[in-house]
Amino acid sequence: MVRGSVTALTVHGGERDIHSGVVSGAAASAPVELCRLLGLLSDDSGRVALPGFYDAVADRGANLAALDTLPFDLLAWLADTGTFEAAGEAGFTVPERLWARPSVEVARLTAGRTDAPALGLIPAKASADLLFRLVPDQRADHVAEQLRTWLDGHRRPGFTYALEFSSTISDPYRTPERFERALASSELLAVAAMVILSVCLRQRGSPESKPVGAPHPSTGVEG
Template identity: 45%
Template sequence: MTSEIHSFLNAHRDQLAEELLGWLRLPSVGGMPEHVADVNRSAHWLAGALRGIGFPTVEIWPAGDAPAVYAEWCAAPGAPTVLIYSHHDVRAAKDEQWEETAPFEPVVRDGYVYGRGASDAKGQVVAHLWGLRAHLAATGRDAPAVNVKILVEGEEETGSAHLEGLLEEHRPQADLIVFSDTLLWRRDHPAVCLSMRGTMLGELEVYGPNRDVHSGAVSGPAPNPVIELANLIAELHDDKGRVTLPGFYDAVVEPSEQTRAELAALPYSDEDWLSRSDTRSIGGEEGFTVLERLWARPSVEVLTVAAGDPVGPSRAAVPAVATASLSIRTVPDQTIPEVAEQLRRHIEATISDTFEYKLTMTVDGGQEPYRTPRDLPAVEILAAAMEDGFGVPAGRMGNAGGGPADLLVRMVGAPLLFFGTGLPEDRWHDSDERAGLDVLIAGAATMASFWERLSHSRVTSEVPDYGENGTVAGGTPRVADQP
């Protein structure tokens, strides 16, 4: 049915674009009081779109100021049940930094849809909507060949504060989770994502004088928190790019030969990477390739530094406070509580006793890493569907970012597959965010094929046994060939 799927989607290319443009016009910025109404409108927009496809059950789940949308279409007795996860909230955007268009005045230009949320992650949800439409059109079915549930939350960009509570309250059951807030490698060389790093955020405040003090009066003997903060930041890495937190690498397993071979098989050059990522140069941990550093190794980044008078005329004062926000990306076998304790010990041992400080970390709200079981037969089913969708064999890759994948697995009790339509050059969280229409079409075709392929498989009933740190200790649910 591959040709029928592509014929349907190509014939409806303009409608797919118009649907996405309509949703992108709603500025559903997460975590900002002035956009609470917009996030609600975004949820209701999606609910209407799901009803329009044919979902018999569509619900708005309240979650603070950012509701989630839940839908299910379970009309295939005996077939697998799949829960699709994504999000409809977006990051804030600075209008003056956008050149192609204003962030919430989306346009189609040169084959790309420009607008905040085009790739992260409204475009990915729209690809699912059209994947289901194409699946129904190509098969002639009046309902999907598998049982489909969709959960699209409104708080992912601010840490998914209510997601665990929603899952606890509603208990959606599934045999498999498809996580759609992630990247491909390249349009001409897609890859199945097999892992996602964990994320922990921290904020470090260093205190110097009791208040901002004129430097002409105290410069020299006064404790300068900016200098001390700079020293602390510099001490986070050694001269080989390794993180210096005590015990940071104790639980880290080096990439296997299979993983290294899979990553090495992806088309890569420094020039291509620098061009697509806009990162100017390459740094990081020595002894590992760029892709291994991205997907198989942990990292510590400094996201913001603030002190003194960053805006407006300088008062020529030694600032009282200097602040840095940190982002730590973990890999499977590390846990966020352990890494948080390593950071705490490091700052405590490193900072001068001339200064006071405060370290705040998102330990409870942190997102643990997740790795899809390699022997999960659904991986190969997805790879075959991606070849149907993109027209070339799919490689293997990881995800450098973070998300609630581990939480979903623990709460739903099912294994998780990653599938998204983002690309490194889509400028997530940056100005001129975009999504390629051809990639969205290929992604929709992938899912249309996936549903039919998966309908000829079944999911066993084993549920993973999770230890205290959330890692799988026992069997893993798996998709298996039908006898």
Template identity: 50%
Template sequence: MQEPDPAVRGFPYDRVGALQDDLAAWVRIPSVSADPAHERDVVRSARWLQAHLRETGCPQVEEWDTDGLQTVYACWPADEPDAPTVLVYSHHDVRAAKDQEWQEVAPFEPALRQGRMYGRGASDAKGQVLAHVWALRAHLEATGRSAPAVTLKYLVEGEEEIGSPYLADLVRERADRLAADVVIVSDTMLWSLQEAAVCTGIRGVLNAHLEVRGPRRDVHSGVVAGAAPNPLTELCRLLGLLHDDRRRITLPGFYDTVAQPSPEESRGIAEIDFDCGNWLERTRSRSIQGEAGYNALERVWTRPAAEIVTLLGGDPDDPSRGVVPAVASADVTFRLVPDQAADTVMEQARKWVAETILDGFEYELSTSNTNQDPYATPPDHPALAALEDAMSRTVQRPALRIRNDGGAPAALLAETLDAPVLFYGTGLPEDHWHDSDEKVEVHALLQGGKTLAYLLDDLPRRLRG
């Protein structure tokens, strides 16, 4: 195993105070893409990143407007004309935060405590973006270069947390500017700080909204109870039938195209040091549930899932009026694995609802245009081997291959740009993405900077063969 380069090893630690200050400054900008009241804050966030990239020395930094919110594009050409090109994708927008549920800090008043930076976006994904910038700085300082060994491009969008509604059009329209030999998606998690575990694939996402209608208006239950169609009752019945007694999803044909992980991936997952109690503590998920015949890591990394994330009807926020409601609705998120396709699963869902709902109800099943197909990195690609070596060099342990459970536009980027996608993020399961008291381990960012610096230095040799 190759020894760490002392110059790279020391760079982020020598400047950790400045790195923490940078992250805190960015986290203070409440770039909540889902809230129109924060539209200007998303602009401020994009401008902050542009200034930071220019301070690093990047010669080409631009703000790309869409019909939505701001995307930052940057490019730093390599000195060598035949050097490979790497595109880094991530996002600078964040989820909304309920201030009253945060106990450590206010969401946009970041603080450093016991080696962790608390604040919305500290891990998802502003910290991840800065890890790439810090890696670039370490790479340049360690090698004495005036430009990186690869042509580096950055695409950091401002709408990922609302499903990237304009990303597909943007990537297609500017595919020539985004052309790359390799794409790195930096919106994923590590397994732990001790393991060198490379993510080789992510699940896709299909968001479905089901609305069931009963009476033509809310009706006093004392008048019609027992004789009127209750949409909440029917919706709950339908949702209860979505899984069988082995927790398998009951849509006809749902599992027909599910691809099994490779033997190498299965060995990697089996070698992960998994402790049930530790997992429950890290995720705060109370207990482990799911599809029979698979362990927890197989369920979240290699198997599809369907989760009910919203259920509404009646008077959820007000005193009950004692009515049979006219409408009830639910949001269901399907997590898909290779070789499933979001469009196909949506058609399976439409057919299942039509055949399963009782007479006497009307319904509408809809989906957004922001669904994402799953993606797996080509297992024999030299860039993947380079990332494995870089992680091993940082952690000083042989690299394993795992999957990630989150979603990202990897399939879109790979198909449109005709380039393989690698995954490298600095999040951890205990970072509380989308939840209160989000945080990032500063050590994870430092390790990430080192790993990525090694990768930048090694990619030209690997990709030239």
């Protein structure tokens, strides 16, 4: 099962917001620096750029056969999700990207005041909530360390950087096959119980009985 972990990345470019007329073109811009970092999180092929991010990811063949048995309509998926175009890691199908490949998304971006017009101010701080979607065999704490290493390699003078990891961070997991078999068996038992119950209720002479094909109002009428 793919699991998501949220991490806040914050960049500071100064002590306080300041008017662009005073510093524009000469001061560090936290929003611009944050956008630069976000653009480096994935490469041109859609792969996450953290060092070692894919080391624990299963080979493609381990999931492809199972995913091929699932019904998936790309046009219906685009319509249902309101997505303009399928994107993501090159060389993989959309079902693989959704259910078998890890990814990173930007869930939220904030910079400057959101309760008033910009007023020409350059924000001192900019933040992004990153959503890492991990797959079985990946460890959330390992990915957190990979993110720290990646950020250390992209720091620039004039800024401070901070990472804040969610307190609910958790690892992805794979449902054991015995549970899948147990679930299938329980569903079969439930269907069988419903069939037996319906037969008993329709026995001749019971209050719920009626001739096969008779209209519903005739329930309880002996034939």
